Amino acid sequence: MSVDETSALLEETRDDDARARWRLGRWAVVVGGAFAVVEVAAAAREGGLGAWRGVRGKLLPRTPRNSERAGAGGPLRRVTLYDHCMDDATKLEGVRRDFWTTGREGARVVRHNFGAGDFFSYEKGIPLERRMIDDGLYAWTLETRDFDWEYGFALGNVAGKQYYDIGSVAERAPLAREDNFGCVQRYGKYFNRVVTNEIDPVNISYVFGSCLRECPPGYKDYSMVPKPVSGELPSIATDPTASVDLGDSPDARLVIPSSVMFLADTKNKDVGINPHLRTGLQKDTTFAESKNAVRWIVGGIDYWRMYLKMAKIEIYLENGRAKVRFISQTRHTLGPNKGYPYRSKGNKDWRVGDRYVDGCTNVFCDPMQYDLSTLYGDSGNTKMTQYIIKSILYRSLKLGDSAPTLHRLTTGIQSEPNCAVEACTTAQRQSTHFLEGTWSTGAYKERTLFPAGKWGPDVDVRRLTITSGVLCSTGQNMGHCMFAIARAFDPGSSGWKGYTGPTKTRKQYILASLVGAGWKLARVEVFVDGGALKIKALDTVLDHYRLASDHDAVTGDGVLADISAKYRLPAKTDKLMRTGALDNWLNTNGQKMGVGGVYYELAGSMVPSLVGLDQVVPLDVENQQ
Structure with a gap:
């Protein structure tokens, strides 16, 4: 039987099995005394799982008091769920379920309240909100009064699949693993979290699929480096x-x-x-x-x-x-x-x-x-x-890492105008416009990459990595567009034109192409506007210190060279070649240059390794002093 067939079968039997385990658990609680202990202990041995010995020595959780019951008069519980530092076993189980192939859509507390008839359904689960709790560190959070007894966490993806951390050994639920027995209650073959077992039942914090209450000490995310x-x-x-x-x-x-x-x-x-x-x-x-x-x-x-x-x-x-x-x-x-x-x-x-x-x-x-x-x-x-x-x-x-998805922006920015900037008609711009920079107005200055609500719960521009682009100019490269490498722009210690480095709402890149007389550079910015992810062109620079033919495959590599330094201080030259900034994308002397395409990746979620600038260390390949 395939993984998909098995998953479907487990879904069909989940409700029946959930009711069965509730009957067992409820019956054990009702009868009380020594018999209840014997019954649960016998269940713990089922399937050879004799290692489960209760939670902190207790085989049965206490039932919630009236003051602890869910509802308007119940306690307010603050919940935090981390999903970027899951252990390898939990990630691998997600791979088996084909869960990580699309981005995460949400997370929920799935519950069975004391005496209630719903058993952990995702549809009636309590949605958590995605929030940044530290720079670049996102977690699922919730404040609620709506659960009081058995519960667990479930992640949902864009494809409509769910991944529960509670369940049975047969389902390969992460909390059914022996290394997680210390924080879960067992009823028959099922392992769940229980509110009354919590050390602090009003401040609940866990890493998905484990008993850890936060990421392990010293944990460092390298997934996107x-x-x-x-x-x-x-x-x-x-x-x-x-x-x-x-x-x-x-x-x-x-x-x-x-x-x-x-x-x-x-x-x-x-x-x-x-x-x-x-x-x-x-x-x-x-x-x-x-x-x-x-x-x-x-x-x-x-x-x-x-x-x-x-x-x-x-x-x-x-x-x-x-x-x-x-x-x-x-x-x-x-x-x-x-x-x-x-x-x-x-x-x-x-x-x-x-x-x-x-x-x-x-x-x-x-x-x-x-x-x-x-x-x-x-x-x-x-x-x-x-x-x-x-x-x-x-x-x-x-x-188990959320692989980035590949995208391109080429439609609608196919070329530069075949006219002088000042003489371009609306029709000419509409038919041939590209990312034109500050001389342009309205729709020709910026593009929407993703509308609000259409690029995942982590509204953070650092999820986007521009990998390459296309530079176009009537005055450079004989008028032919140039493929360009992209690197995150380092504004230097004192900042550059009001930009001090990447934040969740703003990040700048340099597109660089080494052609002919030297480096051609353009600066672009990705930013959040009303929840939408957008891109705009800013300005351009020529660094004609050395001909492209005078570089080798190391000194002429835009990944290894310090492209940001070239942009901030374009090299002087004694050759009869134009150099320096091309302010406002003007057409003066035929030097206007614009962006004719952008290629980029979008990570499925924001992780700490996406904070800051590119991780590739540049080589000091030129002395431009």
Whole structure:
């Protein structure tokens, strides 16, 4: 019988079993005396669970006094439930139930009040509210007078499933484990929390699925902290069997890459990559992923804009370690009438010896806007072998962690206006607008990512992580859009233009692309407005201290370089190249630059490891003094 079938069967029998255990418990209480002790002790031995010996030496809880009964005249109980520091066994049980695959929707106190007829139904449970009790630390809280006897906690997810921490051994309920016997009452085969067993029945606090009243001392959340960037995976031409270790992992699907450095053994137009690219990945949807293996496709567009260059990689398990290897590499020739939107432009390019290049233009130079899984299998592709990846930026989650969901904002910000800023008509903006920054007004200045009430109970912008974006400019990169890495903006110790760092309502990012004359940088902000999650563009900067071709794959890596420092103090140059801030996104000298797309993750819930700035330590790769 499958897990789903078992779950369904347990749901069908829950009400009958609940009534049966209540009859046993009630009968034991009513008869009292030695017989009651014998009856409960016999029940404790059922199923070989002789380790249960009552709660603090008591085999039976006392019944609630009249003054303790639920209702308007009952005591006010303050309840706190922590769900970010659950033990591994509780998380693993949630995996077995397929509970963590969608975000958490809520939590409830499920109850059986003394003498009442409802037995722990989720529908009649008491909803808890999600509140921040410390910076970045969220818990479920409640003040209520509406339960007085048997109870437990149940989490609910977006898919409509519930996960109870009370129940039986057969249900694999967390509180039916022997290590939790110290805080639960047993009736027959069921294990529940009981109000009259509580040390402080008006201040009830627990970690979901355990007897701990708060997170363990010294507990630190690392669930959303990126791992140190990976080593280099050599090209297939160099070593076709090479792999790179990504650390311990129980499941390949829990290793989630967000960007890679993509380069080659050569800068040749047809078989190499010029320049090296910090670029993104898409999951290979043609591959049947499993616990043991998952495949991703790296895609990049370099100065030779007629090609989309791709590499298929596999993250797999070997002796409890996650590793990554190449499966294959290919090159797709971009063009019209191939089943995807496309626009091209030809021009001489000084970066490739003034050769004429006819290839993608505008946002069609963004490799992540294409369906890489489909294009990878195109029959007209050319096999490649000389691509290299290194410095993979990735997270390695644990079973039960709420994996982030991937999103994109490209619709409605597809390109910059094909007109001077001051002369743009409303129609032109509506047809080609993008995130335009402070020179724009109204709908063209910001976008709504999620309406109020549609992005989960933790209304905290730090749940969102921008992984990459797209920069567009008529005056930069020959007028072609540029894929850009995203990093959280560090405003420095004294702050920057009123911004002092991430909070629950506001976080800023730098989008950075190293192309041609140097770094192109844009600052954006995600913020809460009336409960909705929004994004807006702020300003842009050019740092043309060093040509892109003068950087290597370390000094030219936006993940390792201190991008925030480049933004705050763009380097001076003696070259005849524009540098410094582009205030208010003006079109002066053709330097206007805007955001033509954003790619981001949204964590299922707010956890402490999302507080603060990015965890990757930047390298001091340039002396800009």
